[in-house]
Amino acid sequence: MTERLPIAIIGAGPVGLAAAAHLHEYGLPFVVVEAGPRVGHNVLSWGHVQLFSPWSETIDSAAARLLESTGWRAPNPTSYPTGRALVERYLAPLAAHPAIQPALRLSRRVVAVTRAGLDKMKNAGRERAPFVLHLTGPDGSEETLAARAVIDASGTWATPNPLGASGVPALGERALASNIFYGIPDVLGAHRGRYAGRRVLVAGSGHSAFNAVLDLAKLAEEAPGTTITWVVRRGTMGQAYGGGARDALPARGELGRRVEELVARGAIQLVTGWHTDRLERAPDGIRVFAGERSLAPVDEIIVATGLRPDLSMLSELRLGLDPAVEAPVALAPLIDPNVHSCGTVRPHGVDELTHPEPDFYIVGMKSYGRAPTFLLLTGYEQVRSVAAALAGDWEAARRVELVLPETGVCSGPVAAGGIEVSCCGPQAAAPARASALIDLTPVGQVALLDAAQASCCAPVVQESCCAPEAKDDCCGTAAGEPAGASCGCL
Ligand SMILES: Cc1cc2nc3c(=O)[nH]c(=O)nc-3n(C[C@H](O)[C@H](O)[C@H](O)COP(=O)(O)OP(=O)(O)OC[C@H]3O[C@@H](n4cnc5c(N)ncnc54)[C@H](O)[C@@H]3O)c2cc1C
Numbered sequence: 001m002t003e004r005l006p007i008a009i010i011g012a013g014p015v016g017l018a019a020a021a022h023l024h025e026y027g028l029p030f031v032v033v034e035a036g037p038r039v040g041h042n043v044l045s046w047g048h049v050q051l052f053s054p055w056s057e058t059i060d061s062a063a064a065r066l067l068e069s070t071g072w073r074a075p076n077p078t079s080y081p082t083g084r085a086l087v088e089r090y091l092a093p094l095a096a097h098p099a100i101q102p103a104l105r106l107s108r109r110v111v112a113v114t115r116a117g118l119d120k121m122k123n124a125g126r127e128r129a130p131f132v133l134h135l136t137g138p139d140g141s142e143e144t145l146a147a148r149a150v151i152d153a154s155g156t157w158a159t160p161n162p163l164g165a166s167g168v169p170a171l172g173e174r175a176l177a178s179n180i181f182y183g184i185p186d187v188l189g190a191h192r193g194r195y196a197g198r199r200v201l202v203a204g205s206g207h208s209a210f211n212a213v214l215d216l217a218k219l220a221e222e223a224p225g226t227t228i229t230w231v232v233r234r235g236t237m238g239q240a241y242g243g244g245a246r247d248a249l250p251a252r253g254e255l256g257r258r259v260e261e262l263v264a265r266g267a268i269q270l271v272t273g274w275h276t277d278r279l280e281r282a283p284d285g286i287r288v289f290a291g292e293r294s295l296a297p298v299d300e301i302i303v304a305t306g307l308r309p310d311l312s313m314l315s316e317l318r319l320g321l322d323p324a325v326e327a328p329v330a331l332a333p334l335i336d337p338n339v340h341s342c343g344t345v346r347p348h349g350v351d352e353l354t355h356p357e358p359d360f361y362i363v364g365m366k367s368y369g370r371a372p373t374f375l376l377l378t379g380y381e382q383v384r385s386v387a388a389a390l391a392g393d394w395e396a397a398r399r400v401e402l403v404l405p406e407t408g409v410c411s412g413p414v415a416a417g418g419i420e421v422s423c424c425g426p427q428a429a430a431p432a433r434a435s436a437l438i439d440l441t442p443v444g445q446v447a448l449l450d451a452a453q454a455s456c457c458a459p460v461v462q463e464s465c466c467a468p469e470a471k472d473d474c475c476g477t478a479a480g481e482p483a484g485a486s487c488g489c490l
Contacts, residue, residue: 002130006031006103007390008147010110010133012039014086015364015379016153017094018060022387024099025062031145032100033135035109035154039095040087042157047084048186049211052252053376054078058086060380063094070097080251108135108143113150113360114316127358149359149390151383152314156307156365157183163203163303165233165275165290172279179286180301184208187215195300196223201288203276204304205232205240206372210255212302217262228267229295231274231288237263271295309366318356326369328353328362335371349385349400361386 007023009016012034023030034041051058056077064074067090075081075089095104112134118126133145160182164170173180185191196219202212213230220226234240241260247253263270278289285297309326311319322332330352353361363386364379381400388396 002128002148005029005130005146005148007149007151008033008131008133008145010113010150010152011035011154011364012091012095012104012106013042013153013155013364014040014058014060014091014376015155015383016151017091017100018063018380019151019153019363019383019387020100020103021060021062021066021094022384023390024066026387026391026393028387028391029103031103031105031147033105033108033110033133033145035107037107038087038092039104039106040083040091042155043083043087043091045157046184047082047087048189049184050080050082050251051086052080052207052249052255054080054251057249058376059090060376060383062384063090066097066099067094105135105145107138109137110134110154110313111136112313112316113152115357116146120316120318131360150361151386152360152362152366153364153379153383154310154366156309156368159308159310160303161305161308161370163276163279163301163305165277170276170278172281176279176281176286176301179299180303182303184211184304185302187212187219192219195219195226197225198299199227199285199297200229200300200302201286201295201298202228202230202302202304203232203274204306205234205237206304206306207252207255208304209302210259212304213259213262213268214255216302217267220267227269229269229271229298230263231271231276231295233273233275235273237270237272306370306372307365308370309362317360319362320355321369325371327367327371328355330354331367332369332371335368335373337371337373349382350389350397353382353386359390 006029009019009023009030009032012032016032016034017039020030020032036042036044038044054077055075058081059074068074070093072093075085081089095101110133114132114134115122115126115129116132118129131147131150133147133150135143135145137143161167162169163173163180181191181194185194187195195216200216202209202216204212209230209232213228216226216228220228232240237260240256242253242256244253244257247256259268262268274295275290276288277291279301280287280289282297285299286301287297288295288301311321311326320329321327322329322336324338325332325336327335331348334348334352350361353363353367355361363382365374367379367382368374385397385400388394
C-alpha cells in the first residue's frame, strides 16, 4: 500500500519544483504542497533583488528538459535574473507544465509531518508506516495527505534570525516590530516612502545586508536626510566583504566590493563588534543598545542577520541534525561557517542528507540549516540524488558531481566575540565610527583591541589553526622560510 502512495514535496520554490521534475523523469508519483498562493512564494518576497548567479546557474537540468519539450526558451544564460524574473520566466512555466500542474496544491501549509499512527517514540512497524502530512488552508480548513516519502524543500526565508545578538529577540524588539523589517525591503521601489529621508539602521553582514545597504546608499543620494548605520557582530569586517575579483561568481564578489567602497568613503557608518541586546523608543527615535553602549537614534531598522530552519512541523520525526548548524549531521561540517567559508563543498547527495527517519529528506536552503552559503546548484544536485535513491537507482544517487563556484575567500575560525581569526590569530578590530555612536565606552573598544592582539599567535590559536597540513595554505610561507614560519607557528 505505502509503495503506491505519492512522494510529498513540501514547498514549490526552485528546489521543490526541481525535485518534482526529477521524480517525474523517474516516473514516480508526487504531490507538491505550497503554503503560498503562487509557486516561488518566498522568492517573490525578494523579487526586486538581482541574483548574483547568472541564469545558467539557476535552472535545474531536469526542469530544463521538461520545459524545452514545450517550446520554452531559456533566458540568456549569461544575464542575471531578479527574484521576480526567476519566478515568472522559469518557475511559473515549470509549474504550469502538465507533468507538474495537476500535482500542485497551492495555499496549503504543512503544519506537521508524522508516521501514520506512530509518534516519535514508537519503533514497531515504523519503516513500513506511511507518512501523514497535516495541511491547513487559508480559511483554517484542515486535511491530511498520506505519502510514501517526504522531501522537505520549505526553505528558511519565513524564519529570520532576530536582531538580538544572542539568537533571541532583544528586549523591546517585539514591541518595536512596526519599525523593523526582517529581510530585504524594496527600498528603491515599493518601500521607498518608508526609508526616504529617514535614519536607518541595518544589521547583518551577509549578502542580504549588502543588498539593503547598497539600495539605501542609492536612496540617500536622491533623498536628503537618509542616513545609514550598519552594525555587525564581528569585530572586524576582514574577509566579510567576500572575495571581490577572486570570487568565481563575479556578481557576488562585486556586491561586497561596492559595499566596502561605500564604507571607505563614509557613505555608510559601519559599527563593528556590535551585539544588540535592547531597544527603546525615545522622544528622538529608536535607541539601540549593546550593554552600556547606545547608537545614535534611528527611525527604522532592517534586520538581515540570517535565517534558520523551522523545525516545528517535523517534531514527530527522527531527525539527525547537527546541534549548532541544524543541518544534517554529515552535511554540517562541510558548511559550518565557524570552520570555514571557502564556499567549496565536497560532493554531497542522498548519503549526507539521510536522517534516522527512512525516506525523509530535507533539501534546498533548509538543508543548510543556519549556514548562509547555500546555492541553487547545490539544491538541484541534492534533489537529483534523492530522486534517484527513491527510484532505487543507487548508482545515479551516489554519482554526485557538485562543483560549486568558490567565494574567493577562505576565512579561518571565528573566535568568540566575533573577532575573525587568521592563522596567526585574530585581526585587530577596526575601531567603530565614532560619529555613529553615543555613549561609546572607549575603554571597551581598547579592551577589545588588546584582547585581539594579546591572543595573536597564542599557543591555543596555533594549535587550532596551524596544524602542519594547514600551514601552507593557511599561513603562507615567506621565501626561504619553512612552512608556517611566517606566523610563528612552527
Ligand atoms: C536575496 C537572496 C538572493 C539569493 N541569490 C542567490 C543566487 O544568486 N544564487 C543562488 O544560487 N542562490 C541564491 N540565493 C539562495 C537560495 O538559492 C534561495 O534562497 C532559493 O530560493 C532557495 O530555494 P528553496 O527552494 O530551497 O527555498 P525557497 O525558495 O525558500 O522555497 C521554499 C518554498 O516552500 C514554501 N513553504 C515554506 N514552508 C512551507 C510549509 N510549511 N508548507 C508548504 N510550503 C511551505 C514557501 O512558501 C516557498 O515557496 C539567494 C537567497 C536570497 C534570500
